[in-house]
Amino acid sequence: MSNIYRMEVRSVPSPEPEDYDSELSTLQLIIDACSNARFNPVDADLEQFGKLTSWISFRLSLVSLSAGQDGDGGLATRLSLASVEVALRIGDLQQYFGNLLDQSQLLINYGCLDEAIEVLLRVVNSLSPAADHARPNAHISLAGIYRMQKRVHDALYHLERGLRYIHFSFTPGQRALLLEQFMPLYGQVRDVAGLAHCARHMGKPDIAKLAIEQVSPEWSRDEAIFLTSRLRALDEHDLADAVLAAWKGQA
Amino acid sequence: MSFSPLYSSSAFGVTTPDSLTLLINLDNSIFGPTSPEVAAAVSHLCGFYEAGEKRKPIPADDYHQVARDYYEGLLRADPSGVQSLSLLCYVSAYYHELRHVHDLMSTAYGQTVLFTYLNYYQNMPALVAELTRWQERYPTRSIKLPLGSHLSEMKDIDDDIRKLILQFPKLHGTIDNLDPAGDGFHGRLTARHLLECSATNAQTSLVSDVFGDEAHTRLIEFISEGAAAQAYWQINSDMLEAFYAKGFRGRGLGKLISYLAWCALFGGIQGGEQTGDGVSIVNFYHALVEHVVHHIDVIDFESVRSLVDGFCDAWGLQTPAGNVKATRADLESRAQRMEKAWHDSGASEIGAPLVAAYKKIVGAFVDINEVIAEMPEQYFGNYFWLVSSGILPSAHLFVKREGKLLHGLSSGTELLPVDTWDYIAHTASVLTVLLDGPNQNSDFWFLQKDALANLETYAPNGVSLKLEY
Numbered sequence: 001m002s003n004i005y006r007m008e009v010r011s012v013p014s015p016e017p018e019d020y021d022s023e024l025s026t027l028q029l030i031i032d033a034c035s036n037a038r039f040n041p042v043d044a045d046l047e048q049f050g051k052l053t054s055w056i057s058f059r060l061s062l063v064s065l066s067a068g069q070d071g072d073g074g075l076a077t078r079l080s081l082a083s084v085e086v087a088l089r090i091g092d093l094q095q096y097f098g099n100l101l102d103q104s105q106l107l108i109n110y111g112c113l114d115e116a117i118e119v120l121l122r123v124v125n126s127l128s129p130a131a132d133h134a135r136p137n138a139h140i141s142l143a144g145i146y147r148m149q150k151r152v153h154d155a156l157y158h159l160e161r162g163l164r165y166i167h168f169s170f171t172p173g174q175r176a177l178l179l180e181q182f183m184p185l186y187g188q189v190r191d192v193a194g195l196a197h198c199a200r201h202m203g204k205p206d207i208a209k210l211a212i213e214q215v216s217p218e219w220s221r222d223e224a225i226f227l228t229s230r231l232r233a234l235d236e237h238d239l240a241d242a243v244l245a246a247w248k249g250q251a
Numbered sequence: 252m253s254f255s256p257l258y259s260s261s262a263f264g265v266t267t268p269d270s271l272t273l274l275i276n277l278d279n280s281i282f283g284p285t286s287p288e289v290a291a292a293v294s295h296l297c298g299f300y301e302a303g304e305k306r307k308p309i310p311a312d313d314y315h316q317v318a319r320d321y322y323e324g325l326l327r328a329d330p331s332g333v334q335s336l337s338l339l340c341y342v343s344a345y346y347h348e349l350r351h352v353h354d355l356m357s358t359a360y361g362q363t364v365l366f367t368y369l370n371y372y373q374n375m376p377a378l379v380a381e382l383t384r385w386q387e388r389y390p391t392r393s394i395k396l397p398l399g400s401h402l403s404e405m406k407d408i409d410d411d412i413r414k415l416i417l418q419f420p421k422l423h424g425t426i427d428n429l430d431p432a433g434d435g436f437h438g439r440l441t442a443r444h445l446l447e448c449s450a451t452n453a454q455t456s457l458v459s460d461v462f463g464d465e466a467h468t469r470l471i472e473f474i475s476e477g478a479a480a481q482a483y484w485q486i487n488s489d490m491l492e493a494f495y496a497k498g499f500r501g502r503g504l505g506k507l508i509s510y511l512a513w514c515a516l517f518g519g520i521q522g523g524e525q526t527g528d529g530v531s532i533v534n535f536y537h538a539l540v541e542h543v544v545h546h547i548d549v550i551d552f553e554s555v556r557s558l559v560d561g562f563c564d565a566w567g568l569q570t571p572a573g574n575v576k577a578t579r580a581d582l583e584s585r586a587q588r589m590e591k592a593w594h595d596s597g598a599s600e601i602g603a604p605l606v607a608a609y610k611k612i613v614g615a616f617v618d619i620n621e622v623i624a625e626m627p628e629q630y631f632g633n634y635f636w637l638v639s640s641g642i643l644p645s646a647h648l649f650v651k652r653e654g655k656l657l658h659g660l661s662s663g664t665e666l667l668p669v670d671t672w673d674y675i676a677h678t679a680s681v682l683t684v685l686l687d688g689p690n691q692n693s694d695f696w697f698l699q700k701d702a703l704a705n706l707e708t709y710a711p712n713g714v715s716l717k718l719e720y
Contacts, residue, residue: 125480127471127488132495153439161489164496222530225538225566232541244565 012094012133015054026050027059030086034078041082046089054095057086061099068106076106093130097123101137113145120145124161136165143182152185156194160233175201193230196239212239215246263344265694266351268361269368270647270679272672273348273661274694275299275341277652282337289334290652292321293341298662299650311639318342318461332469339458339470346635347454349661352646354449356612357619358516359578360442360532363429366585369609371422372678373589374415376601378685379709381412386716393719397688419686429532440485440533445512448486452505457635486512493544506632507555511539513623513631514559517574530568538562552628575620582613605678608671615644615666638662647672649697656697677702689720 017023029049033039046052064079080103087096100119107116123131123138139162146155159182166175179198186194192211199207215224224247231240263280266273275297277290294300296318298308309317325335355361382394385408395401398416402408429442451474459467474483490508518535530538542562543555556571563570569577586609593602622642623630629637637643638661645663649656660669667675680695680702689699706716 125475125484125488127475127484127491128468135492161492164492221566221568222534225530226534229534229538229541232545233537237545 012098015058015092015095017055018053022050023053023055026052027056030056030060030082031063031079034082035075037074037078039078041078041085044082044085046082046086052086052090054087054090054092057083057090057092057095057099060086061102064106065102068109073110080106093128094133097126097128097131097134101134101141104138104141108141108145113149117142117145124158136162138162139165140178147182147185152188156182156185156189156191163234172201176203191230193227193234193236193239196231197234197236200236200239208236208239209242212242212246215243217247217249219247221247262694263340264348266348267679267695268351268355268364269683270672270676271352271355271365272647272649272676272679272695272698273352274649274651275345275348276694277341277650278654280337280340282333285337285341286334287653288325288328289337289341292325292338293345294650294652296321296342297345299652299657301655301657314639315461319463322462322466335466336469336473339462339466340473342461343454343458343470346457346638347450349638349646350450350453350634351446353619353643354446354513354516356615356644357623358513359574359581360429360516362578362582362613362616364426365612366582366609367422367425367429368679369605369612369675370589371419372675372682373593373602373605375678375681378412378415379681379706381409382685382716383709383711383714384409387712387714390714393717396685396718396720398685400688416686419682440536442516442532444482444486445516445532445536447483449509449512451483452487452509453634456505456632460633460635490540493540494550497544497547499550503632504550506552506628507543507550509631510552510555510627511536511543511559514539514571514574517571517578530566538566552632556627572624575624579613579617579620582616586610586613604671604674608667608675611667611671618644618664647676677705681706684720 026049030041030046033044033049034041060079060083064076064083067079068076080099083099084096084103087093087099100123104116104119107113107119120138120142123134124142139158143155143157143159143162146152146158159178170178179201183195183198183202186198192214196208196211199205199211215227224243228240228243231237231243264273264275275293277285277293277299279285295306295309296314300306322335322338325338326332328334355365385405386392386394388407395404398405399419402413402416455467455470455474458470474480477483487505487508490504494504515532515536518530518532539559539562543558546558546561547554560570562568563573586606589602589609590599590606593599593606596602622637626637641663643663644666645660647667647669648661649658651657658669660672676698680698683690684699684702684706689703690696693699703718703720707718708715710716
């Protein structure tokens with residue numbers, strides 16, 4: 001599943017422990033409990049292991065990813081559930097949504113794509129501001145999964161929702177890498193705006209301009225407005241202005 | 252959305268667009284049977300009174316306190332929170348449903364949906380009369396429902412009525428075509444999403460204003476977890492993300508989003524019908540969103556209105572104010588054509604009730620748009636206050652409570668008397684049972700049951716209809 005793109009950026013600072021020794025000890029006890037296959041973190045009295053904190057929740061999530069990479073899916077799942085449960089119990093919703101992202105990554109790595117979609121939709125459908133930091137990653141991950149599942153429109157919809165955030169934060173190299181994966185999908189659905197956007201960011205600005213040159217005053221208003229708003233959604237405002245001018249015969 | 256009712260989240264309320272009838276079921280909800288305490292509180296807060304009931308309406312100045320007292324009382328009495336959440340859902344669902352009625356009446360899209368239905372309803376008397384004649388010819392045979400599936404068994408039925416029955420599926424198509432499914436971009440939005448977004452914003456804004464932030468958060472979480480959350484939240488979450496990505500942090504986007512949705516609900520129909528070069532509703536909505544998000548500096552209502560006007564000017568489209576004016580002229584012309592058609596057919600008296608009702612509904616378009624023009628921020632951002640002030644037209648309302656069916660009008664200026672609304676709802680129900688077939692799972696089964704009973708006892712010449720379904 002390595003070809004599902006995921007942004008390697010954390011948009012909120014990692015939590016720090018207030019009392020390192022004590023929290024480390026609690027963390028270790030929870031990890032030990034999770035090594036028992038019959039332990040269910042969702043029902044468990046996690047407070048019995050010590051004071052729960054954001055740092056513990058954060059570390060549990062990281063350990064779950066690590067266990068997943070080591071091939072222990074059962075342990076990884078229990079640790080991930082524990083990380084989410086700790087975040088919920090201490091009311092740290094930012095950490096909760098961050099951990100859901102990690103959980104989705106775990107599920108993706110194990111090929112459980114439908115379950116990963118379910119987790120990611122919990123992030124993107126939440127209206128809580130605490131989910132804001134997790135939304136870009138969630139959208140990009142959803143785009144990747146849908147691309148794998150050949151759900152082209154769903155993939156492009158979430159790609160573009162994710163792109164809104166990263167217009168200003170991605171490096172040109174990161175963006176090109178991402179768009180390279182999705183450009184064929186735009187081709188499949190013959191979306192001029194998407195193709196122009198990909199072309200421009202993959203060092204082919206002339207192709208992007210060519211795409212716009214087909215616009216003429218003969219186009220219906222609906223077609224021209226559709227293309228313009230698609231371009232604006234992709235942050236291609238110069239091209240959008242060019243479409244309006246061409247449609248008005250002013251190009 | 253042809254014939255599909257519009258539900259508030261988790262179906263605490265429902266509106267049927269074919270007769271603008273609103274139903275609140277205070278006996279049952281997704282939480283199970285509704286407690287008498289919640290039903291009483293909702294009835295008091297929403298003004299659902301039985302004839303002769305002594306409870307007085309709540310003075311506007313006391314409303315917030317009374318509402319919070321009910322809410323906090325239920326929170327104390329039921330620490331699980333189910334009762335208090337139920338109260339929030341019911342009260343806000345009532346305003347959610349009312350908003351559907353007002354959005355349908357105040358936009359070109361909604362008015363076209365209503366006209367499409369009413370235009371068809373005009374044929375109900377002729378349809379029933381022909382069925383009666385057929386039954387008189389074949390007194391031992393039964394009329395099988397839905398009619399369209401059994402027309403071959405009614406060979407000598409009048410040709411015009413046969414055409415009418417066969418046209419019925421096209422009515423669904425006509426309404427669906429007002430709201431065509433997108434090609435996948437824009438997240439497959441439809442006009443229904445715009446209506447739900449507007450109604451949900453009215454609903455959550457009421458809860459925030461009256462019950463406070465904690466209640467607001469609870470309601471939002473509840474709606475977010477619902478099976479149909481996507482329909483209610485998609486537009487809001489898209490817009491919140493767009494503004495967040497632009498650096499906006501804070502609240503108050505709801506009224507701006509609702510305004511853009513409302514403007515878009517004029518889009519496709521206006522241009523498509525009048526110039527043949529219009530913009531589809533969803534396309535128009537997205538174009539407005541992208542234009543506003545790109546150009547806005549100060550996030551306030553006036554800036555958004557000005558940007559919308561600027562967009563329309565740039566693309567040669569009518570501004571929202573121009574759309575209202577043009578739609579009004581179009582609707583008044585439709586009403587005149589409807590009246591003339593009845594006159595020319597020599598049956599003015601039969602058509603008079605529906606023609607009169609339609610003229611009033613056109614009048615409501617004018618009235619609501621005058622309120623919106625005068626107080627746009629109230630309509631889009633403080634709808635609860637506007638309804639409470641009684642200056643918007645009332646809606647046709649059914650409330651199920653303690654096994655009884657209360658029936659009347661919501662607060663507001665009287666658009667149509669209850670009897671006329673009943674006639675419209677009855678006409679819609681008669682057509683539904685005859686042409687779609689009776690549906691016991693419908694929220695409005697009680698209306699369908701009445702329609703069936705009336706049909707089965709209707710015997711102007713001594714032969715009653717034998718319906719088989």
